[in-house]
Amino acid sequence: xxxxxxxxxxxxxxxxxxxxxxxxxxxxxxxxxxxxxxxxxxxxxxxxxxxxxxxxxxxxxxxxxxxxxxxxxxxxxxxxxxxxxxxxxxxxxxxxxxxxxxxxxxxxxxxxxxxxxxxxxxxxxxxxxxxxxxxxxxxxxxxxxxxxxxxxxxxxxxxxxxxxxxxxxxxxxxxxxxxxxxxxxxxxxxxxxxxxxxxxxxxxxxxxxxxxxxxxxxxxxxxxxxxxxxxxxxxxxxxxxxxxxxxxxxxxxxxxxxxxxxxxxxxxxxxxxxxxxxxxxxxxx
Amino acid sequence: xxxxxxxxxxxxxxxxxxxxxxxxxxxxxxxxxxxxxxxxxxxxxxxxxxxxxxxxxxxxxxxxxxxxxxxxxxxxxxxxxxxxxxxxxxxxxxxxxxxxxxxxxxxxxxxxxxxxxxxxxxxxxxxxxxxxxxxxxxxxxxxxxxxxxxxxxxxxxxxxxxxxxxxxxxxxxxxxxxxxxxxxxxxxxxxxxxxxxxxxxxxxxxxxxxxxxxxxxxxxxxxxxxxxxxxxxxxxxxxxxxxxxxxxxxxxxxxxxxxxxxxxxxxxxxxxxx
Numbered sequence: 357x358x359x360x361x362x363x364x365x366x367x368x369x370x371x372x373x374x375x376x377x378x379x380x381x382x383x384x385x386x387x388x389x390x391x392x393x394x395x396x397x398x399x400x401x402x403x404x405x406x407x408x409x410x411x412x413x414x415x416x417x418x419x420x421x422x423x424x425x426x427x428x429x430x431x432x433x434x435x436x437x438x439x440x441x442x443x444x445x446x447x448x449x450x451x452x453x454x455x456x457x458x459x460x461x462x463x464x465x466x467x468x469x470x471x472x473x474x475x476x477x478x479x480x481x482x483x484x485x486x487x488x489x490x491x492x493x494x495x496x497x498x499x500x501x502x503x504x505x506x507x508x509x510x511x512x513x514x515x516x517x518x519x520x521x522x523x524x525x526x527x528x529x530x531x532x533x534x535x536x537x538x539x540x541x542x543x544x545x546x547x548x549x550x551x552x553x554x555x556x557x558x559x560x561x562x563x564x565x566x567x568x569x570x571x572x573x574x575x576x577x578x579x580x581x582x583x584x585x586x587x588x589x590x591x592x593x594x595x596x597x598x599x600x601x602x603x604x605x606x607x608x609x610x611x612x613x614x615x616x617x618x619x620x621x622x623x624x625x626x627x628x629x630x631x632x633x634x635x636x637x638x639x640x641x
Numbered sequence: 642x643x644x645x646x647x648x649x650x651x652x653x654x655x656x657x658x659x660x661x662x663x664x665x666x667x668x669x670x671x672x673x674x675x676x677x678x679x680x681x682x683x684x685x686x687x688x689x690x691x692x693x694x695x696x697x698x699x700x701x702x703x704x705x706x707x708x709x710x711x712x713x714x715x716x717x718x719x720x721x722x723x724x725x726x727x728x729x730x731x732x733x734x735x736x737x738x739x740x741x742x743x744x745x746x747x748x749x750x751x752x753x754x755x756x757x758x759x760x761x762x763x764x765x766x767x768x769x770x771x772x773x774x775x776x777x778x779x780x781x782x783x784x785x786x787x788x789x790x791x792x793x794x795x796x797x798x799x800x801x802x803x804x805x806x807x808x809x810x811x812x813x814x815x816x817x818x819x820x821x822x823x824x825x826x827x828x829x830x831x832x833x834x835x836x837x838x839x840x841x842x843x844x845x846x847x848x849x850x851x852x853x854x855x856x857x858x859x860x861x862x863x864x865x866x867x868x869x870x871x872x873x874x875x876x877x878x879x880x881x882x883x884x885x886x887x888x889x890x891x892x893x894x895x896x897x898x899x900x901x902x903x904x905x906x907x908x909x910x911x912x913x914x915x
Contacts, residue, residue: 481823481827483827483828483829484823484826484827487827487828498828499827500824500827500828500829583816583820584816585786585813585814585815585816594723594786594787595786595814597723598723598786598787598788599746599792601726601727601747601749601750603724603727
C-alpha cells in the first residue's frame, strides 16, 4: 500500500473526476458509409451477370492448375536469374575498374529502358535476326528450337529483373557501414571474400523487403508471357474463354489464383526477414 | 393548286415507302453515331495503313458505305480479336464487322448477317516441300489462338490425317496473323492457317514468300454480328446491305481488294453450317 500522493497547496483534487468520452461522429459516419459501399459492391457481384458455377468449375480445372504451376515455375526461375544477375551487376557497379562499372551501368540502362513486353517479343522473334544460335565449332541449333516460349520468357523476364535487382542490391551494399569494409581489409581479406562473408550477409537484411516486393511483381509480370504463347495461368484462362465466351468468369478464376499466391508469399517473406535478421537488432514492424 | 396536290401525293408515296423500310433504333438516330469496334490485325479486312495509320480495309469500306446510307457517323474503336464478342455484349459496339466467322457456337449471344464467303486455308513458305494439305499430317501448324481456326484444324486433322492412319497435325498457337507469319518465317511452324480472304493481300505484301496449299478446307461465311435483342438495327443494316449488293457498290468494294470471288448474292442470316 503506497500512500496517496499529497496534493500541492492550492491545486484542486481532480483524481476522482470521470473523463467524458469524446463522440467521434465523423468516424462512425465514415465507417458506415464504407460498409454500405462494400455491401453494394458485393451485392452487385452476386446479382451481376456472372455464372458462378463456371467460376467454381474452372477454378480447379486441369488446364488452370497447369497454368498456375507454370506461372510459379517461371516466376521462381526468372527471379533466381534476376537475383544472380543483380548481385553480379551490383558488384561490378561498385568496382574500381571503369570497364566493369560502365558495362554494368549500360546493362541497367538498356534493360530498364525498354518495356518488358517489347523485350519478350524480341527474344521470341530472335530467329528473324539469328536463324541459328551456337558456339562456333562446338554446337549450333536452329534459334527457334532454342528460343522456345519457355526460354524466351525466362530470358526476357530474368534479364529485365536483373537490371532492377542490381539497383536493389547496390542499395543494400551501400547500406553496410564503410567501417565493415575497412575492418575486413584490416584483417587481410580480399575484396570478393569480404563481400561474400561480411558485406552481402548484412546487405541481405536490408534487401529482403524490396526483393519480396519485386518477386510479387514478377508473379504477375509472367502474365505478359501469354503473348509469346507461354502457357501460364492467364494464357490458359484466355484459351478457355476464347472457346466458351465466359470472359468475366475465367478472369475471376485467374485473378483468384494470383491473389491466393500473393497471400501465401507475404508470410513467407516475414520468415525470410527473421532469418536474415539474426544477430542484428530484432526490429519488429 | 395542282402543284400542292402533286407534292402531297409524292409525300404520301414517300411515307408508304418508308413505312415498310426498317428504322434505325432511336438511340442511334438521336446520337447520329454508330459505335463500331474492330481488331485491326487482319489485312485486307481491317488494318492500319502503314503510311497514314488510318483504319482501312474491306470491312471499313463496307461499314462507311452503310453509315453513309443510314445517315450516321461512325465512331471507331479497336480491341483484340478475342474481345470483339464481349464488346458487343457490353454495348461498347452497336454491331461487329471485323472479319469474324459466322459459327454456331457464337450464335448463343448473337445473330449473324453473312456477307462474305470464306474459309480457313493452309499456306507454307514457298521453299517448303509440302505439295498438298495432306503432307501437313504430323507437322506443326500455327494459327491465331483466339479464332475458330484451332478447332477447324483439329477437325480437319481427324478427318484427313488420323482417319488415314497418319499422325495428327500439331497445332501451335499464335497471338494474331502477324505473329503466326513471323513464326512461319522463323521455322517455328511448318504451315499456317488464315482466312482465305486475307491470303492474297499477305502474298502481295511479301512477294514470293508464301505458297497456298489446296482450297479452303471448310466453307463458311463472315458475318456482321448483332445482339439477339437488337432486331431493329439488324433489319435496317440488312436492308441497306441488300441494296448495296443489288446496285453494285458491294461488288466494287470487294473488287478493290481483289476478293470479288468471295462475294455472296444477298445477305443471309445465320447461314453458316459450321
